[in-house]
Amino acid sequence: MAEKEVKLFGMWASPFALRVEWALKLKGIEYEYVNEDIPFNKSEELLRLNPVTKKIPVLVHNGKPLAESLVILEYIDDTWTEGYSIMPEDPYDRAQARFWAKFADDKCVSATYAVFTSFGEAQQKLLQEARDAFQTLEQALSGKQFFGGDQIGYLDLAIGWFAFWMPIFEEIKNLSVVDNENAPLLKEWFARILDVDMIKTSLPPRDKICELSKQFLSGQIKR
Amino acid sequence: MAEKEVKLFGMWASPFALRVEWALKLKGIEYEYVNEDIPFNKSEELLRLNPVTKKIPVLVHNGKPLAESLVILEYIDDTWTEGYSIMPEDPYDRAQARFWAKFADDKCVSATYAVFTSFGEAQQKLLQEARDAFQTLEQALSGKQFFGGDQIGYLDLAIGWFAFWMPIFEEIKNLSVVDNENAPLLKEWFARILDVDMIKTSLPPRDKICELSKQFLSGQIKR
Numbered sequence: 001m002a003e004k005e006v007k008l009f010g011m012w013a014s015p016f017a018l019r020v021e022w023a024l025k026l027k028g029i030e031y032e033y034v035n036e037d038i039p040f041n042k043s044e045e046l047l048r049l050n051p052v053t054k055k056i057p058v059l060v061h062n063g064k065p066l067a068e069s070l071v072i073l074e075y076i077d078d079t080w081t082e083g084y085s086i087m088p089e090d091p092y093d094r095a096q097a098r099f100w101a102k103f104a105d106d107k108c109v110s111a112t113y114a115v116f117t118s119f120g121e122a123q124q125k126l127l128q129e130a131r132d133a134f135q136t137l138e139q140a141l142s143g144k145q146f147f148g149g150d151q152i153g154y155l156d157l158a159i160g161w162f163a164f165w166m167p168i169f170e171e172i173k174n175l176s177v178v179d180n181e182n183a184p185l186l187k188e189w190f191a192r193i194l195d196v197d198m199i200k201t202s203l204p205p206r207d208k209i210c211e212l213s214k215q216f217l218s219g220q221i222k223r
Numbered sequence: 224m225a226e227k228e229v230k231l232f233g234m235w236a237s238p239f240a241l242r243v244e245w246a247l248k249l250k251g252i253e254y255e256y257v258n259e260d261i262p263f264n265k266s267e268e269l270l271r272l273n274p275v276t277k278k279i280p281v282l283v284h285n286g287k288p289l290a291e292s293l294v295i296l297e298y299i300d301d302t303w304t305e306g307y308s309i310m311p312e313d314p315y316d317r318a319q320a321r322f323w324a325k326f327a328d329d330k331c332v333s334a335t336y337a338v339f340t341s342f343g344e345a346q347q348k349l350l351q352e353a354r355d356a357f358q359t360l361e362q363a364l365s366g367k368q369f370f371g372g373d374q375i376g377y378l379d380l381a382i383g384w385f386a387f388w389m390p391i392f393e394e395i396k397n398l399s400v401v402d403n404e405n406a407p408l409l410k411e412w413f414a415r416i417l418d419v420d421m422i423k424t425s426l427p428p429r430d431k432i433c434e435l436s437k438q439f440l441s442g443q444i445k446r
Contacts, residue, residue: 067322075314075318078317079314091301092302095298099275102291136275139275
């Protein structure tokens with residue numbers, strides 16, 4: 001059998017690899033998934049394909065490798081121009097989507113990590129910061145079903161993993177970051193995006209993510 | 224006189240605002256420059272235009288504000304499609320340029336800050352890390368005059384400021400990060416980009432940047 005044109009080097013529990021899987025599925029692109037043993041045993045091939053950051057995901061298209069999940073999302077939309085559009089059409093909307101994806105990766109990801117791995121008084125302060133970050137992010141959803149409008153797009157793919165992971169973290173640590181009081185639009189969007197067929201059918205098993213999250217949040221495995 | 228269609232909120236010594244100025248100049252777009260008193264007295268208007276990160280640069284186009292310098296560069300190229308092309312034409316080249324701009328902002332900027340604000344043994348270790356980061360960045364220049372090819376493009380605009388600032392930092396602290404031994408291609412590119420007319424004629428005064436850099440690197444003013 002001929003090698004598939006598209007290969008994705010990921011790890012089954014990585015939200016950043018999942019972003020790319022979602023984009024490939026939306027576009028209807030066939031791909032081969034290579035599951036890396038992260039963080040313990042990165043393959044020689046991964047290190048050869050992404051010697052700069054040595055991280056997954058890496059997309060290999062016709063032998064050419066590309067890293068950084070948000071960069072890959074844009075590449076997929078730029079390359080397979082037929083069918084589903086991931087990026088907004090309007091240049092200003094496109095720019096805003098990029099701005100918020102960066103905000104989510106810079107602020108919301110680190111605020112989430114910080115609050116769920118801290119304790120006591122420090123945690124209370126970090127909880128407020130995390131709640132503020134998601135309340136800010138919610139603004140990008142104002143008046144819309146999805147961040148992409150009537151259907152999911154780039155920003156939904158970029159931050160959709162929070163809808164699945166956040167309630168798991170909240171349950172493990174008995175904390176509430178995104179709720180009806182703090183970020184009601186985002187909370188509704190959590191339910192809405194998890195109900196999209198393509199998303200629903202491509203999530204990793206919840207029990208396994210719970211187990212891994214417990215190890216991760218207790219510091220047994222590192223980011 | 225009618226208000227200009229494009230306004231840039233920047234600060235005369237900000238490399239991130241300079242990126243945007245360069246892009247506007249390459250495109251031949253007329254703009255009004257609003258110099259913010261950063262970090263001491265941000266204007267009410269800046270806080271209104273960019274309440275999320277409260278940072279410059281902010282581009283205002285027909286009344287609509289946009290923040291994050293790299294996002295703005297793409298917006299400019301997406302909006303004024305005539306004339307000079309900033310982004311590479313090929314989707315893979317475009318993705319690679321985005322990858323390297325992120326690498327430069329994530330790794331090279333923080334490595335530069337770290338090495339020039341540290342001392343003693345810690346500084347020696349950080350010096351090696353900074354040299355490694357720029358040596359890695361240099362790979363993106365291999366076989367080319369500019370990162371954009373035969374003429375400057377997105378990645379040149381994103382990292383061009385290092386060509387002007389790095390030798391100033393190196394002189395103040397008597398350290399060598401980018402030199403003929405460590406990153407010869409990048410060192411040559413420093414000279415080449417500083418010789419581009421548009422770049423050469425739009426740099427801030429070297430003596431003032433020296434003075435400000437001394438204050439910055441000694442911790443008198445914060446990032």
